[in-house]
Amino acid sequence: MFSSTEKATQKRAKLHNKRLVLKTIYDRGPISRADIARATHLARTTVSNVVTSLMAEGLVLEVGQRL
Secondary structure, eight states, X not given: OOOHHHHHHHHHHXXXXXXXXXXXXXXXXXXXXXXXXXXXXXXXXXXXXXXXXXXXXXXXXXXXXXX
């Protein structure tokens, strides 16, 4: 079971990751999830989860595959 401090820390980390991914997309324009992971040093699964959440909120769009 998590303490309230641990929950607050997890919530803060999720918010930080969300802001970091959004800033990276804003700064670099269309960018792949893999490139976001490399730029932010976040795990690819973390980036994928954040991007999926941002898409659900209508904040980002997936535009297709890079050739």
